[in-house]
Amino acid sequence: MCFSVTGSGPPRANRQKMPGWKRSVNPRSLLLGNRLGALPCRSVFCLPKSASRRKAKAEMTNLMRRPDTRFERNWIARLGPAALVGLGLPVMSVAPLQAQIMGTATPGTPGAIQGELRGPGVAAQPITPTSPMLRNADIDIQTPNAKGKFGLKRQPNTAARRQLGSGQTRYTGYPGVTPSPAPTTASVPPANTAGARFGNAADAQTMAPRLGRGTTPYMVAPGLNTAAPPAQRRPVAEDDPFSPVGLRLGTMLVKPSLEGDGGYDSNPTRSGVTKKGSSFYRTEAGIIATSNWSRHQLDVDLRGAYTGYTSISNANRPDGDARIALRLDATRDLTFDSQLTARIDTENQNAVNLPGGTNGRTPFYTVGGALGATQNFGRLSIGLKGTVDRLMYSDANVGGVMVNQDARNLSTYGLRLRTGYEISPGIKPFIELGADQRVHDIAVDTGGFRRDSQGVTARIGSTYELARTLTGETSVGYTIRDYEDTRLRTLKAPVVDSALTWSVSPLTTLNVRAQSDITETTLANSSGATAYRGTATLTHAFLRNFTATASLGFAKTDYSGVNRQETMLTSGLKLEYKFNRLLAARGSYAFERFHVNAANESYNAHTVMFGLRVTP
Known part of the structure; x- marks a missing residue:
């Protein structure tokens, strides 16, 4: 066998x-x-x-x-004969089919396939790359130096072209980075090559489209841009939907305002003897501007008003103030601050510093400037600030005769040094030392006193922000002022300077302000006066467009060297209803009580006022 x-x-x-x-x-x-x-x-x-x-x-x-x-x-x-026959048929059929699909780019030796199946043929021509070009190989996966468990450790088969934007050409980390090519308006559909034999590689390439070259336009969706749309931000809820929008002027946000009021005043002249009421009108205009810069900041606040009385003409008065502040951020830890201020106001005809028998109100003007720098050393900060202030008085009308008041005009030059340390993000205690000098335009006043002086002030306090509900600054200290005239004794007094804002609730806010200082006077044998002032304002929003404000104020002035004390008590209530961002209606009531330990100078006054405010 x-x-x-x-x-x-x-x-x-x-x-x-x-x-x-x-x-x-x-x-x-x-x-x-x-x-x-x-x-x-x-x-x-x-x-x-x-x-x-x-x-x-x-x-x-x-x-x-x-x-x-x-x-x-x-x-x-x-294996039996039948199994060997079944194994040979796929081997003989796979190679021609792969050649039909990939043409001359078939992996292996195209010449061997041509010799065994089709006989000798024309040598295959290399394929010229056409746009869009392929991306570079992914260095983390497809290169010979690939690392990691996903590395192929071999060269990729570049014969199979990958379609751009399909997610297979990942180089930057996510699909769709490369924009897809412009869609083709006309393309040739692929031919049916099942069971076909080709004489050479060129015929196979012509009849069968290359892998990865789309025969239909590649689009994410008709009319849809392939670029990723920008992320949409959630709109920020407005704190006050009735607040004025303002006007954009370059990088500045400007909010102008115009107000017209009318009302009644029970004592326009603030006299303790003649108490005659009168109706009045009042106009006020203002501009608030704030910069919108990435660095530095500029703030502008201008306000001017005029009040005219229908029955008493000599009680008419202007008032206004202006403030321009500029902050320059030189470095992350060094900032420069500058400020210009101006103010116009009037004195009551019964004021103690005016000549006797003055008629009407006498205007006075205040202008000032400040320049400072603050350097931070971690939590420690050191600031130095210089100030210049100028106070000027107009001539007083005494029985139709204008009396010169240049002797009251003075200039103040000051320098302050503050050192603070931030013990927590919301609390920063500080120590402040200041010195100033007051120089009058006329060295000797009408009483024969030389009132130029030098002062020194020391304060200790802190700035705070507790849970965003209690913010402000509080300081207490002591001041000493020495005068050139030896007949005027040195003034010594405790001083306080505090500004507090307490958000009792989202609808209620309390503001408290307290301040003290040594003021000038023209009284004979008096060095000056120690003045204390304090106000409290409570604001509550009953509706989003309806608010009420109650205020209470107290002031006391004690003159040194003479027996004179002045006390002022004020209270008021204001209502405001906003129709929209542009128009608002206002109404107010104010009470003023002035008491002095002198005859015929104390008085009371009641004022009622209504008006409209426009904020374009």
């Missing part, structure tokens, strides 16, 4: 040891090999005729398992 095997048989050294082995050619083996279409059978292994079929099968199996034979793939000998 003979078995045909492929290969050259057992090694030459072992052929003599194997019984019944001989080299011969079996016609049946040749016929079987031709049917398989595989390699021809070269050797035949024959067993003696006396051996049984079972023994022959065992010997054959043992021969296949022996390590000294040249049959390294044992599973081939166990």
